[in-house]
Amino acid sequence: MALLPVADALTRILDGVKPLGSEAIALERAADRVLAEAVVARRDQPPFPxxxxxxxxxxxxxxxxxxxxxxxxxxxxxxxxxxxxxxxxxxxxxxxxxxxxxxxxxxxxxxxxxxxxxxxxxxxxxxxxxxxxRAGLDFAKGDTVLEAGARLRPRDIGLAAAANAAKLRVRMKPRVILFTTGDELVLPGGRARPDQNLLLEQPCPCSHGGGAGGERHQPWHRAGYAGRHQGRCPQRDERRYPAHDRRRLGG
CATH class of the missing domain: 2.170.190.11 (Molybdopterin biosynthesis moea protein, domain 3.)
Incomplete structure (x- = not known):
């Protein structure tokens, strides 16, 4: 059986992805968020010669x-x-x-x-x-200074402030939970036996969406769970976290 090309696999994944909702937040909380609406200048910059x-x-x-x-x-x-x-x-x-x-x-x-x-x-x-x-040299009132979909860097926050935007409408943060199992894994800081290893996924931002602006909720690890339950993600714990946008099982 031939392997699925990466581009085709990515297309299949993205076909099932829908944009999250949006919220209006203050400028000081907007760093690293994704714009849901373009930012339009409310004044000229500079506003005078x-x-x-x-x-x-x-x-x-x-x-x-x-x-x-x-x-x-x-x-x-x-x-x-x-x-x-x-x-x-x-x-x-x-x-x-x-x-x-x-x-x-x-x-x-x-x-x-x-x-x-x-x-x-x-x-x-x-x-x-x-x-x-001259007035309006940087941008004029009504100009779009930031496009929807932009991931906000510190300089973008400054630009939005110059456009006189006190709040920005951004996408909600994806909520991600990571379930990990395995007798061989110990949380960082724990006492590992000679035949055990440290669990690296939970503290790593890229493992739970933190590297993409996500929020991790209630990290979960249970040694030996996979062996007893044949790798199933526990239904009881699934029901405890119904509001997450993404669940990941690792071990």
Whole structure:
């Protein structure tokens, strides 16, 4: 009898597999879970034109001819933007990540300036629009930032947070129980006779779905059970664990 090709065996197995249900969980609990629904951005990122450098927000028309002397009229910092319009001849001190105020179209890095009090002199040229991250540069509101079916890594959690998603809908964890038997097996930490071995499957995550985001419930081991019951999984113990998605018998 010819062996069944691996691809055919896998197809037969997967034909009987159905997706588990889903649940909405908080971001801090979502690592290593599988997305059931795509994550759609609820805001632009960045949400406003932001400075990429420490320097001064200016109107480019004011710094085309150098050296240019400007008046420092205010400051824009992260979380504390400058809310007025930048007037001709004015410069706004700006820090990295801060909103670029209306009227400004260029950020001159501080290394290209000299300042005395509120008088700023721009000494080196800067291209128009330089050092500004436009609103929506990373993604725009309505963009899909994570697809359904993705297994969530730490960087995915950060991306979902940036999209302003407080909760994610993920697949339920598969619940797996492992039954093991055998006179020759002893649980790790137990006293093994010279003719016995240690049971390696129970603590190994890959043996019970832990390596794939599963949950192990009530590990079970009984020495000598298989010999007395001819390898049957005990019906009494089956009834004790009716809610598991997967049962595995080993030994």
């Amino acid at each position: 932001a400075s990429a450098m420490d320097g001064y927000a200016v109107r480019h028309a004011d710094v085309e001819a150098l050296p240019a002397t400007l008046r420092v009229a205010g400051m824009s910092a992260a979380g504390h933007g400058y809310r007025k319009m930048v007037e001709p001849g004015a410069a706004i001190r700006i820090l990295t990540g801060a909103p670029v105020p209306a009227g400004a179209d260029t950020v001159v890095i501080q290394e290209n300036t000299r300042r005395e009090g509120d008088t700023l002199t721009v000494v080196n040229p800067t291209l128009k629009g330089r050092n500004i991250r």
